[in-house]
Amino acid sequence: MTVRAKKFTPEVLLSAPRRSAAVPNPAGTLAVFTVSTYSFETHSKTSEIRVLDLKNGQSRVITDDLNAREPIWLGKDNVLLWLKGEEKGTTILQAADVDDLQYAPETVTVFNGSLSNPKVVHLGSDTFALAFTGLATPDGELYNPETAKKPHSTGKVYSSLFVRQWDAYVTENKSTIWYTTLNVHKRMQVNTTSFINALKGHSFQLESPVPPFGGAGDFDISKNGIVFVAKDPKLDPANHTKTDLYYIPLQTFTESQAPSPQIVKTGNLKGYSGSPIFSPDSKSVVFTRMKSDQYESDKTRLLLVPDITDLTNVQEFFETKDGEGKWDLKPEGVTFSKDGSELYVTAEENGRGKLFKLPASPRHASDLPTAIVSDGSVTDARMLPDGKLLISSNSLVDNSTYSILDPSKASEISTVSSVSKSGKAFGLSQDQVDEFWYEGAEDYSVHAWVLKPSNFDKSKKYPLAYLIHGGPQGAWNESWSTRWNPAVFAEQGYVVVTPNPTGSSGYGMAFQNGIRNNWGGRPYVDLVKGFEYIEANFPYVDTSRAVALGASYGGYMVNWIQGHDLGRKFKALVTHDGVFSTLNQYSSEELFFPHHDFAGTLWENRENYEKWDPARHLKNWATPHLIIHNELDYRLPIGEGLAPFNVLQTKGIPSKFLTFPDENHWVLKPENSLVWHQEVLAWINKYSGIEQEQEELRQGVTKLRI
Template identity: 55%
Template sequence: MTIRAAHFTPEVLLEAPRRSEATPNSKGSLALFSVSTYSFSEHKRQSELRVLDISRNESKLVTDSEDASNPKFLDDNLITVLESKDGATNVLIGDVNDFKKTNYTAGTIDGSVDDWKIKDVGKGKYLIAIAASTQPDGTLYNSEKAKKPVTTGRIYNSTFVRHWDTWVTANKNSIWVGTLSKDSKTSKFALGHFENKLKDSGLESPIPPFGGAGDFDITDTNLAFVAKDPKLNPAFNTKQNLYVIKLDNGSSPKKIDIPGFEGATSNPNFSPDGKKLAFLSMVQNGYEADKNQIFLLDVEQSDPPKGLFTTPDNKGTWDRSPSSITWSNDQKNLYVTAEENARVKLFSIPLAANSTNSSFPKAVFDEGSVASTTFLDSGLFISSSSLIDNSAYHLVPSSGAPKLLSSSSRSGSSFGLSRSQVSEIHFPGAKPGTTIQAWLIKPSFFDDSKKYPLAYLVHGGPQGAWEDSWSTRWNPAVFAEQGYVVVTPNPTGSTGFGQELTDAIGGEWGGLPYQDLVNGFDYVEKNLSYVDTDRAVALGASYGGYMMNWIQGNDLGRKFKALVTHDGVFSIPGQLGTEEIYFPNREFGGPFWENKDAWNKWDPAQKTENWATPHLIIHSEKDFRLTIAEGLAAFNVLQEKGVESQFLTFPDENHWVLKPENSLLWHTVVLDFINRKVGLKAYSEQSETAKALKESALSG
């Protein structure tokens, strides 16, 4: 953004350029990234691929084609880009300094490529592993060429009939491996034949709905990937296995057993020489928020994987759950990201020559939240964000302090935001000996002699956290700039504060975390003189939405002028309608018919006689995780009881509201509902665009 925003509003949030994680070349001189910008006046999104000159902190356009994506460096200047056309994918190659004039099509893949990885095997040849939708016969799926069914009916013989926002079909994701080779005469690259490496295996990778390039990796001799255990129904199990395939002998995938670890395995990552494989694995099947632990596999040996910091009881000595792995070029260090104290930090793990437990992880970058890491000779290239900065690129040298290379928002100043608005508070938790952390975000125009209404935000999960990171869906700064002091507590069940706090929410949904929230409200009331808790509102999504419904039926609900539930649980037994049954089974101690008391104990529907606070309910039709019946039931109760209430729904959104116009309407309806209850100006009175959107959505 070249012009400073006069005021950070939902429109500024949603129209701001959204910059991807960056991929640097090997010299660390250039970095590729994508950026998209939406215009509400034109109702149009513009997408670009750009290259950043790191030394100058200047970027230039590579291509503005809407069909181009997933750029990769082949060498320090040559890049390859995917181009979607007619259900197929063209592989384009060109000079990064003048891609428009120099690019050419190296070949076409007859299907849509979701993600890919490239491995230089020398002598002008590269191996390419792509993730693509595949038909039951093992051939690529092309949506434009596929035969259209004559009926809309679907027949299922087992559960897991839909997931996230999509009905399950016979097509599955597969990993295909092919070549990209340079012709010695023309010096141009040509795409070779691709082979489906998962054909007839019964395996699917990447794992829907969010799996991508992090689910597989490739060397010149091996492909490693993770997949759901084919013997277990994914509706009741989270178990994911690690597989390795030798590329040169037509072998089948070999499952890698990890004794004692029956949960999800993820993030396979080969060492630079391809001889070792690092990956993450969990102990418990059925528990998404179990702790990830780090393993190393010697690919050329038959020995089982060795765990870093593992213990005989499999609990592990490092009380953090890493989420990604990067190797150093000399293979002497691993770099892992992990949540710690409401940040996503980067940790260094030195590897001794003959040991996997040589040194405890050390944080080497803790500014905001790390999104991706690339190891360079000059140091670590990091993409990150924070509560006030939507995209930052840093270089962490081998010695010395991190250096900011580029910030999309100029460290928040383009939005009128600054780090001085953000601080932390800590208060006693419900469980003896625990301390709960919360972010505190003040308006940029804060005056400590004045009082401001409170916006109390509860996160989803429930095993999740409010982190020092940017969000275009739930951005605390949006509420702060309306005139609230925003408090985002991380109660029992939150991640990044030790596995014990995370696990403690099991069977305690409306117990320990609710009391933590009560304690947090009391702390604000007694210690923050500039907060007017008589003008407080509370909002939450998913588990946070459940908590709004639970608060509504309990004493804390009377402390608020308004509540907002986004895609929340109205009735816990209603979770029998979700696609991932393992989740309520784990949270409430087993199947409903075996544990009715546990399922009903914290059920908001059991306390509807107490519902009295004005309440906005939001629920979208494509949310298959928490079905729309939950939102409708809550709204119906409020209406029948005569409680002031409103219902907002989107037929084309899932658990999240992602489309810009829908998101602006979401922000408008939310801010209008809560602002008027605390004496602030409705957002539809601040923006003509927002007002017009809301008027067009009124249905009765």
């Protein structure tokens, strides 16, 4: 299950097992998860559904079918259900008893289209409700791209926004929630005659999950029906973020047409809704909601509908009269305790993904939540029958850990299974990780992570790799990444520093919101001061050999740095899918983003866009620069990468351009990602002097062998 290597390389990172969150069975004895690996020797992927014994930490394979995915417990004995993609665009629902694997998995039914995000709930006796998500055609039927009629022309005509989003052009087919029932009296049988589109046949068109990233967290089911979030159909989706929570009451899940969705009104909170979850008794719902309908990174508020039959009663946790809210963090995932009296909530704080505990009623939640897990980043928490929690998490040196925690004894957490055994299999350890705070541009402190090489020697000096995160409302956390992993750079021989300047999330909303209409202001000064702090306080860092890298907003900042004094401090720069000119923001898709961050439209506040435009400072560009930009990046179209490369080449500055026609804002395909790492590392190693050191080391080894 682990990749053995003496050194952590891009190949090790990309071929290492990637595990999903672990989901316990009803008895709390087993947990199911998926794991995938990639081999650069065979250029192929493997995928498994595995079951973990929570007592001894041993796991076993349930199926290694490459097309099997998204397993869920049926809630009866130890029966697993999962989806399997088949030829001609169909989806099979399969089942197996994990205690009796001598027989092949049973095919329960076949759906004529692609489905995902399965959810199941026991309705009573031998009947279960099933729900899935999948695209629906304009007439409300399940969409199958393999059997759909192909047009004779490739022309696309639009008369409203969106035209395209993230990495695809918007089509007439919309995401929807489907429901049916499963009977297990004698054999499993899905009621295929009542496979219902929950959002069909109403006077207004709703879409859920919300594209492009909506998934299982956008809806929940219980014996009382379905709750889900959807964009407000009356608002332009490119200029507004508003998504509402809706409730569909269902009694049997065999209703031939779902009742009209009932909206949950939240007063002055008009932004994104998310993470709806029913209480254990199915009577109440907790969800999150933002205030602004043009700010995608606004603070999420935690809300409760105490009685799902009375949607007029919505209560906010930690509400204050000024509307700002007492809790200055952004709650994300929510889990109820077994008896429904407490909530366990994940939220970023000071560079970590913590797990907090609080009462399940706003009326009892007078004190701010207490963090019961503060190390690494919690990605998922599931309740066990004995009141303990099964926690899925990761860190800067461990890509997946499953642990069990007794919430009443928060200091006692036991690891059930870790992919990398605390990083030892990869040559990594927690000893490499450090952090520091320094004085920022104004009267506040800035936090930064440090990752040193595994063979670190404090008597030596190492070049600096200064990594700048995207967002800009994001953060470098104590968490694992397969795209921007600080350990990959550290193992090349850098001391890696990942600062969280103004705009970073998890340090309070005032700090995050300080970046509005200030893109190249406070954040830039924070980065300058961070560099100066490293120069003055880290004797083992050679800042004369420093390199800087960033993606998205981080790419913008690298372009901004290139045109300012800090740019002359670096030997080389790397911009991945960054912003060349802020005046080009209207070539993007989600226009609410520049409207918020630059305080208005381009025609009303052009001076704001121009003030922070990297292209205004092209005359100062001089540092060798690698530009990476992908064809399917519709958030920042490829012209934002070609333009700076053309400038660099015209000015005679050493430069290189890398593009992937089949990748979006991210590089996700393993073979492409390997090329990305090879090009990036070769570029910075050349200018930092590490390439020469590696060559001298190789020559020394060769001479010794001779």
